[in-house]
Amino acid sequence: xxxxxxxxxxxxxxxxxxxxxxxxxxxxxxxxxxxxxxxxxxxxxxxxxxxxxxxxxxxxxxxxxxxxxxxxxxxxxxxxxxxxxxxxxxxxxxxxxxxxxxxxxxxxxxxxxxxxxxxxxxxxxxxxxxxxxxxxxxxxxxxxxxxxxxxxxxxxxxxxxxxxxxx
Amino acid sequence: xxxxxxxxxxxxxxxxxxxxxxxxxxxxxxxxxxxxxxxxxxxxxxxxxxxxxxxxxxxxxxxxxxxxxxxxxxxxxxxxxxxxxxxxxxxxxx
Numbered sequence: 001x002x003x004x005x006x007x008x009x010x011x012x013x014x015x016x017x018x019x020x021x022x023x024x025x026x027x028x029x030x031x032x033x034x035x036x037x038x039x040x041x042x043x044x045x046x047x048x049x050x051x052x053x054x055x056x057x058x059x060x061x062x063x064x065x066x067x068x069x070x071x072x073x074x075x076x077x078x079x080x081x082x083x084x085x086x087x088x089x090x091x092x093x094x095x096x097x098x099x100x101x102x103x104x105x106x107x108x109x110x111x112x113x114x115x116x117x118x119x120x121x122x123x124x125x126x127x128x129x130x131x132x133x134x135x136x137x138x139x140x141x142x143x144x145x146x147x148x149x150x151x152x153x154x155x156x157x158x159x160x161x162x163x164x165x166x167x
Numbered sequence: 168x169x170x171x172x173x174x175x176x177x178x179x180x181x182x183x184x185x186x187x188x189x190x191x192x193x194x195x196x197x198x199x200x201x202x203x204x205x206x207x208x209x210x211x212x213x214x215x216x217x218x219x220x221x222x223x224x225x226x227x228x229x230x231x232x233x234x235x236x237x238x239x240x241x242x243x244x245x246x247x248x249x250x251x252x253x254x255x256x257x258x259x260x261x
Contacts, residue, residue: 002175003175007172010172011172012176012179012180014180014183015179036195037198152202153206154209156169156172156206156209157169157209157210
């Protein structure tokens, strides 16, 4: 099973480029970088300068998935049977959303401009920062952090889609 | 269903661990290796041969020859000495 928007919550998140779309702590909103370590309740995100620790609970994460035609196919038909309340915040888009909530700290004005300029000018343009090239085969998946609250090794077994009714 | 995802996670973790070792992030490499081993344990998968051979049994680090392991050959065996001091030996076929 490849890494698709459907399987993201059960798949490996280490190494994926991520952006914190929303967080309980406003200082953490807008952090973007690679996930370097996942713990049960937090992610460690390497934003190029240092490693930031972001709690999963109360946050929404936007993961960027590269390549694969089946990822694009899955995004055309997102899982329609996700009726759980916790899952309604998740979804996937082919383009980067206008980040109204995600104004990067320390920067004013619309954040569409720093995405093209500021990130290219920041120091992690070399090691394949996948957001620099917004090509069509990149899918951005937004996931509620509470769906990822699990031990990293156990998430494949019961990540996200329980067969039991949740209320 | 979960087992094939787990197998792919192990592949990804092996790449991440190798990259972490190359960058000198040995503790991060250990985290990835431990997570991959735990996944294999939970899903009753055997680790790939290349993964088992290039991770240290003692300190869990992913080994890259010249970076953190010295590899030599002696009497039909490959000997890998990790920087932690542990030695692994396994035979090779000619």
